[in-house]
Amino acid sequence: MALGACADSLASLKGILANWHIDQSMNTPNIIRPARRAEIPTLAELIQRQLPDMMASEAAVDSIGARLGDLIDDSALLLATIENRLAGMILLDIDQQRIIACFLDPKVASSETPKSLFATAESLLSQFGARWIECSSKPQVQRFMESLGYQHQESPNTTSLLMRKALVSPDDKxxxxxxxxxxxxxxxxxxxxxxxxxxxxxxxxxxxxxxxxxxxxxxxxxxxxxxxxxxxxxxxxxxxxxxxxxxxxxxxxxxxxxxxxxxxxxxxxxxxxxxxxxxxxxxxxxxxxxxxxxxxxxxxxxxxxxxxxxxxxxxxxxxxxxxxxxxxxxxxxxxxxxxxxxxxxxxx
Ligand SMILES: [Zn+2]
CATH class of the missing domain: 3.30.1380.10 (Muramoyl-pentapeptide Carboxypeptidase; domain 2)
Structure with missing residues (x-):
């Protein structure tokens, strides 16, 4: 990915994140569903070419593309679509209880897209009895992650933020x-x-x-x-x-x-x-x-x-x-x- 394109994507991602609270009129429903195996080549290409990632994953984009197939069997690769257009996707590592990546298409995504993607990933993990979920996010999305209930954890890495959310409420006796x-x-x-x-x-x-x-x-x-x-x-x-x-x-x-x-x-x-x-x-x-x-x-x-x-x-x-x-x-x-x-x- 060219540096210019990357910077553009990040700017638009930032734009989306900043505008989420005023963008309520455009709330078209997001449909969240697990990706199908036949969709992997297209998704991998999209990730490499254009979709900005909210996470600060250490994994290179190429290796994320290669991992897509492993996630399909677990329904851990979730897509958000709005009126049949891909708005975003989230990749979940169930073993590590960690969001690997969350990609958004700024041209299609609404304020609900990342919220719905995170909520679905969290509920998938909760079904397996997980008590927390983690992800490394980019600093510019910290406030958004906090609005979803994630808390910043101390970590030696200064370029990304380790965020964690409890999946079980203390009232859940x-x-x-x-x-x-x-x-x-x-x-x-x-x-x-x-x-x-x-x-x-x-x-x-x-x-x-x-x-x-x-x-x-x-x-x-x-x-x-x-x-x-x-x-x-x-x-x-x-x-x-x-x-x-x-x-x-x-x-x-x-x-x-x-x-x-x-x-x-x-x-x-x-x-x-x-x-x-x-x-x-x-x-x-x-x-x-x-x-x-x-x-x-x-x-x-x-x-x-x-x-x-x-x-x-x-x-x-x-x-x-x-x-x-x-x-x-x-x-x-x-x-x-x-x-x-x-x-x-x-x-x-
Ligand atoms: Zn039995």
Missing amino acids: QSESLFETLADLGIPENYGTTRRLKRIPEARLLVPIGRDIFDRDQKLTPAAATAWNQLQNAAAQQGITLQLVSAFRSIAYQASLIRRKLENGQDIDKVLRVSAAPGFSEHHGGQAVDLTAPGLKPLDESFAESKAYAWLKSNAGIYGFKETFPVNNRHGINWEPWHWRFHNRAAR
């Missing part, structure tokens, strides 16, 4: 109590972000679905219960008996389950390969079931060789159930052929 439980069990703070496991709130409305193989009452959300009932009946009609091992589990129950394993001498890394951390288990949402069939050892990989598993592979999808933890999954959880989760029609 539920999160606070969960974080205490996780710390107590020795589960690292970045558990959800590094494993790409989302926080799952406890279901509020549950209905009974009968007893499991241990004769305990089990529950699911009404929609999941109906779907489970249909799934079980359809299997029975074809001579397959599906049995419940577990359905809804509370956060406290999940914590007690893990605590028991630790007390039996297992180490936490090993435990977390078979059990999700409290607050991150799909069983909290009342939509997941652990299944077995008569004569099989419950919660054992051998379930994958059963007729019941083969039937589920072909038919569970019809009733909205999906296998969540296949072989070599991204979440660091061992293969769980017995674990199936109902997905609402809208989410499918």
Whole structure:
């Protein structure tokens, strides 16, 4: 990029930042969506040629272009469009909990563009249980970043500012109590972000679905219960008996389950390969079931060789159930052929 063009871009970026508060009349809605793989070449070229960056990333623009592809799988490359024109984009490093870059097109972006991009990136990280987010910003955008709730952190680098924002409000007692439980069990703070496991709130409305193989009452959300009932009946009609091992589990129950394993001498890394951390288990949402069939050892990989598993592979999808933890999954959880989760029609 020529020096002149660069200076121009920065001047226009500065212009946008300065005018945000008086530019309310031009508030056309920004649509934020994850970028698609096919868009990478165009986006990389745009970044290199014309879009000014609000961040003061150490990474060269070229290497940012090369990284775009890695971000797609995580939906961590977000685009803002206004009336089908690209207004800006934000690049999020989920592992480092850091905004890598935020580009704006001064000709298209509105005052809402960077706000919406930051808000979407922050909410993506929050879903993984992140407690803060960081970025290195250019000094001229410090005030704007502060208006979004970022605070300047002491750092040895004088050309850029390290800004950090807390993602959990001190009033959020539920999160606070969960974080205490996780710390107590020795589960690292970045558990959800590094494993790409989302926080799952406890279901509020549950209905009974009968007893499991241990004769305990089990529950699911009404929609999941109906779907489970249909799934079980359809299997029975074809001579397959599906049995419940577990359905809804509370956060406290999940914590007690893990605590028991630790007390039996297992180490936490090993435990977390078979059990999700409290607050991150799909069983909290009342939509997941652990299944077995008569004569099989419950919660054992051998379930994958059963007729019941083969039937589920072909038919569970019809009733909205999906296998969540296949072989070599991204979440660091061992293969769980017995674990199936109902997905609402809208989410499918
Ligand atoms: Zn399960």
